[in-house]
Amino acid sequence: MSGSRRERERHGTPCLREAEAAHSGVGAGGFAEECRRRSLIVAAADAADDELAAFMDAALADVTVDDESDARSR
Template identity: 70%
Template sequence: MEDLVPAPVSERVQKRRDALRAAGLRPVQIWVPDTRRPGFAQECRRQSLVVAAADAADRDLEAFMDAAFADMDHEDDA
C-alpha cells in the first residue's frame, strides 16, 4: 500500500485562497481595537459620555428619532 503524504499547509492554504479568488472574493485585513488593552473600558465610557452629552444638547434629535421610529412602524403595516 502506498503512503499518502498530505500536502504541506502552505500548499493547502494557497489552494483555498485561489479557490476563494476564483469565486470572486478578495482578502481584506481589518484592524480592530484591542479590548484587552488597559484603559479600553475607560475610553469607551469616556466616548459614550461625550456622545450622550452631545445627544442631550441636540434639541431636534428626539423629534427626529420619534419620526424615524414612527416611519419604521408604518413599514411593518405594508
Template identity: 65%
Template sequence: MPAPVTQRVQKRRDALRAAGLRPIQIWVPDTRRPGFAEECRRQALVVAAADVADHDLDAFMDAALIDLDPEGEA
C-alpha cells in the first residue's frame, strides 16, 4: 500500500532541505481575476510607449548584447 500523501510530501521536503534548499512563499497576481488580461494589456502598452519615446534604448540594448557576446559580435 502506498504511503499516505503527507508522508510522501514530508519525504520530498526533507530531501530538498538535505540538498540545501528551503521553502519560500510568494504572492503572485491571480490570473483568473476579472480584469487581469486588460491590466496586462494596459501595462504592456505603457511599456511599449516608453520604449518608443526612448531613442537611446536601442543603442543601450545593442551595447549590452555586445558585452554579453564573448566574440564581441551580436
C-alpha cells in the first residue's frame, strides 16, 4: 500500500477510495463495452423523461437569451 493511500485511509476519505475502485478496471477487457452499455441505459432514461427535456430546453433558452443580451451590450 502506498503512503498516500495509507494516509487517505487513515483520515477516512471514502470518496477517494470509491474513485480508485471505480477506475481500477479501466484496463480490463470489456471496459469500453460496459461504458457503452451504461451510457445507452442513461440515454434511454433521459429520452423518456419529458420533464428533464423541458428543463433542459428552458435552460438552453435562458443561456441563449443571456448570450444575446451580452452581445448587444458590447
